[in-house]
Amino acid sequence: MAKTLLSVEGLAVEFDTRDGVARVIDDLSISLAEGETLGIVGESGCGKSMTALSIMGLVPIPPGRIAAGRIFLDDEDLLQASEARMREVRGNEISMIFQEPMTSLNPVYSIGNQIAETARLHEGLSRADAFQRALEMLVAVGIPAADKRIHEFPHQMSGGMRQRVMIAMALACQPRVLIADEPTTALDVTVQAQIFDLLNDLKDRTGTAIIMITHDMGAIAEMAQRVVVMYAGRVVEQADVDQILTDPRHPYTQGLIRCVPHLTQNPTKERPPLLEIPGVVPPLTQLGSGCPFAPRCQYADAQCRAEMPPTKAIDDGHTVACWLTEREAAA
Amino acid sequence: MSDSESTTQAGPPPADMDEIFVEHPFRQFVAMYFRNYAAVAGLLVFVTIVGAALFAPMILDLDPFEMVDEPLLRPGEGGHLLGTDNLGRDLFIAIVYGARVTMAVGGAAAGITLFIGLTIGAMAGFYRGWVDEVLMRVTEFFQVLPPLLLAMVLVALFSPTLETVAISIGVVSWTGVARLARAEFLRLREQEFVKAARSIGARDRRIIWLVIMPNALPPLIVNAALTVGIAILFEAALSFLGLSDPNVMSWGKLIGDNRDYLLDAPWTVTFPGVAIFLTVLAMSLIGDGLTDAFNPKLRER
Amino acid sequence: MQFLTVVIRRSLYAFLLLLAVIVFNYTLLFLVPGDIAETIAGESGGASAELMAEIRRSYGLDQPFYVQLFGYVGRVLQGDLGSSYYFNVPVLDLILGRLGPTLLLVVTSLLLAIFTGTLFGVIASQRPNGIFSHFITILALIGFSAPVFWTAFLLIILFVSMLQILPLSGLAEPLTESGTWQWYLDVAYHLILPVVSLSSIYLAQYSRLARASMMDILGSDYIRTARAKGLGQRVIIYKHALRNAVIPVITIAGLQFSHIFSGAVVIETVFSWPGLGTLAFESILRGDTPTIMGILFFSAFVVIIFNLLTDLAYRIVDPRIRLSNTA
């Protein structure tokens, strides 16, 4: 197995809200190897994006707070790093692209300007060199007539083009890690596929490790090698992508997979009515002592509601946190 | 309306009252409003002033123009809570009675403002095309004329009475409302529920007033609260310049009447000013509270 | 090329708007009871009936309405706004003589309000729940709620009557030779209170607006992008956020220009500032119709010019307007 590039250990993030303290990430541990694509999957509000922001050092403090844990890039704990050091890391060693290409670019500056800015900042390039770099990047992400479009403004481009620009910006300094937070959610299906192809292609060329955050199991299937399933700020299941798709253990994972019809192995028979995880992610301020998924879980019993299930390794690289698995193992 | 329990759906039991309110727009609205303490204070001030305006004349039965004592007594002197003005009239009584006129003019002017603004804005936003074009040109016409200047000319033209003052203020200040209403209508007319209403053959008038208007109301109601405040300030400015009805007591008139005594009897100018200030402040606090109440999410930021 | 078309279309449109203003003014003021004959008679302590008829004839007031209206429109288009009944000098000269002080007051107040307001807003947005932020919120409420003449009075009581450090009224002491540096200093000194009073309303409003839009923008996706790029806080705020935050302030300032002009009428009256506002107010009291019409026309003219300038500023700041929405 390749060398571990980035690892998160026992991370906990809390937010002060009007209704009390919300622990949006609780005891989270994941790791990313060089050249790997790690998928993080879960519904909105489960803490995926917050994990990404924690790695970037962009958790808004206050009201947020890193309550516990360590985040290593190589051997350096980023949580201990100075803000100045973090600025060096961001965009240079770890880059990030976001869900909303429509709004993630500054409307008042040309795209060339925005891409060049990164290069000038981290590599101290001159204005002309930085623009040259921006142009190269635009060509690399497949923007047609890049030499003209480099002077355009975000509102003049389509969503897919903007996301390409975002990717160009993120990769301008050849980072070691790219965090892609729902990069295709806001895009048309055909464009989605193009973006995935582009990301895969770039990864092959540059060796950048990718953390792919999504709620879409389909995207995971296409992109990731390993998958982390999150619910209410916790990792509920972690495994290789094949294992997850073929043998999901946690009821939540199973629910997520069922939501995507073509992923279920026997589409005609087992498929329950579409989109079936009843209820919503509960407010994080109101988590009790039990499994946070219990209120929505069809298998939940008294123990589930009372006690938090431990994380259990059931296979090589496959862990799951569920009393059901616990009981099966015990049985 | 059914009680709160019956409407909670299956799923996790509500953890606190907020959960219930999610299901009840009006109660949620009230609850959100009352979470904003400043807005509650504003409401209290407003209720007090309206109460004074409505009931004080019944209880006190005094003539605010009556010269009751020596002129320019200090607050507290001769048993006059806020002192007397330059004609020996009790400043407190004058302010209490002034509330009536100020609120009446402010309210009427705001009403006229909203009426003109809503009608023009709704028509322009709903019909678009040449109607919009024409109405927006009219709006721009009124926007390029400085409102106070135009109001002064109008009041001067039709002689200063309560009615002319209220109408003049209304005539010069509706453009903002019109633009807001137009924007709302332009946005809402494309929404599904409007298309639905149209598809079942509803008439334009019905769509404008019963389908779109209720949805356009939240920002307009907030705007209405502010409009009342602005109208009060307007009236004060006109009165201050001497363009007001001399037969009725208003706060702006008190300031205008006593401005020459600014240096020797600052209280004669200060107290009516405080009254105006508090009222307008109350209106803007209420406006803020309404904004919160209409958009609970905005508040969380 | 496209820009030129826009300018031409705008100018044509502005011209039509002004024409409408002229016709409106004339019609409105035609309805005012009394005319120049009464004004002259009142000013000079009485006049005979023959004299008054003679005056009316010499001013063409015995003509039917439409003849007078066309005559007036025609003259205005030639740059002749008529003669003041009271001062007996061309209205245009009178207005141009007063325009400077008013523009000085209004533009200074506006720029002060925009710059300081934006700055305050930016500072406040750094700590949305900090003391300064609350201070801004409260200041905005006070600025909005206090009648502008009352604010001016309170400032006068404090700075003129009690502390005696600022002058009470006027543009400058009349004996100071105008054009010298002492005169400019004197004007600046006299400008302080009127400008502070007038800008108080807008300063507070703009800081609140700038604070809200800064907070909005600081929470926006592209600021997150900028942070993810590794940019420092300063660059993020002053390069990426500020430029966007200024847009709504400019928009509102443009829309409010005619209101600020209105506020100037009150402020000029309080401080005996020799601008268009005092001229307007006094002309209304004197019934000096040509001057009132001239001022209404001219202020509309200034507002239109200013709107064009706002538009330009807007185009510089916001590429979305610059490139697409050329209408």
Place this chain on the structure above:
Amino acid sequence: MNKYFKMAAGGAAMLAATALAVPTAQAEPKQGGTLTMIYRIIAGHFNPAIASGTPTGIPGTQLFAALIRYDDQWRPQPYLAESWKIADDGLSVQVNLRKNAVFHDGHPITSEDVAFSIETIKANHPFKTMYGPVTKVTTPDKHTAIIHLSAPHPAIELAMSSQLGVVIPKHIYGEGNIRKNPRNSQDIVGSGPFKLKEFKPGEYIIMERFDDFFLEGRPYLDQIVFKKMAESTSRIIALETGKADLTAFASDPQELTRLKKSKHLTLTPDGYSAIGPLNWLAFNTTRKPFDDKRVRQAIGYAMNKKLMIKILYSGFAKRATGPIHPGSVFYSGDVNDYAYDVAKAKALLDAAGLKPDADGIRLKTTLNFIPGGAVWKRWSEITKAQLKKIGIDVTLKASSDFRSWIKTVAGHDFDMTLDSVFNWGDPVIGVHRTYQSTNIRKGVPWHNTQQFRNADVDAVMMKAGLENDLAKRKALYAKMQKMVVEEAPIIYINASPYHTIYNHDRVGNPPVDSIWGTSSPMDNVYIKQ
């Protein structure tokens, strides 16, 4: 000089002696310095030949010289005229001009200019009675003018003085319509001690010493800055802080009360005896129920004049009891003074058939008042409050501008109005116009707007206007005053408390040595130190 004016002067002297301040040891006047004078309004132009009023008159009398000037004892003195003589039959006046007098542009002042000026004034000035009897002006030589009269005119010398009889250059104002002449306000060519340096409309006028003035060594001042300050608060501060040296015609009680406390300021009511400003409440005597004398009298009794003077003028104003100003030689106090008496007022209303209704209201009526001045507004409100006590419900009718008020009153479209009218020195000029039934001229400001018609009053005034014997004339006016007050077309409240306020540390020979207030040349004023 004829008999009448010697006596008139003597009578006025006695009257004025009581009000005279004791002159302190006179310092030697010094040349140079700038006098800063502030005033509540600034006129649109400064040509007193075509307009009355103090805003025109104060700068106007500095820029233009009249033929005659008056001292504070009502004694006419030579000014532009070296001497003059009224013919024994009273039908002509011979004026002998100074030979060294020139206009500001260097043209000599000749009898032609005098003739032109008097004709211009007669044709354009609002005071028709002033030069009414003048038939023509002849010019036997360059420095002699003879004014011919159709009847004896006791007011002719007053008419030749101060701002009433200024001499303007024919070569400047003789062309075209003088009302539209731009040189009424800019590039003025005058004959007075000061010439125009700068006029900023609506703001200030700066006048500087005219070196070739016909009086040797005068004026003392280098410059007069006459600055408008509309707000009384501003005027107070300007005077208190020493930024202004002088203001005149000050009647705002607030201003007077406060400035009286300043150690470096002197307040004096001296020097205004010819202005004769009266404030009153006038009725439209043709409208019901004001056609009934009893209703008018009832209102007279219902007005608490003492209280009004106290509140409106902080006690600074004198009570007015009739049509003639208490400072005038012709004033008579032998009239009904309508002492405050609510019961009597109610009885008179009862007698007139105005009974109270269920709400205690006897009459609903309206009151107009002069716009723009705070005092008038206060006055109207006090009147409203007082008349409410006798069951008269008054609606105040505000006019937004001056001319709509004039139009309303001159057009007889009012029930009651507050008004302020000046006596202008002689009753013939300023008093007759208000009561003569022949002077009811609808549409003309300040005619007999009350439309008061009383043949007896007319007859008495006619006689008084032609009478050259002072004692007889006084008796006639005493009779006239008694009759008018009894008929009550007007309720007289007070004389405007005009004061001159000056910084006595700086101003020497303050301009209070005339009967015209500061509407007279300030060539004698100097700056101390």
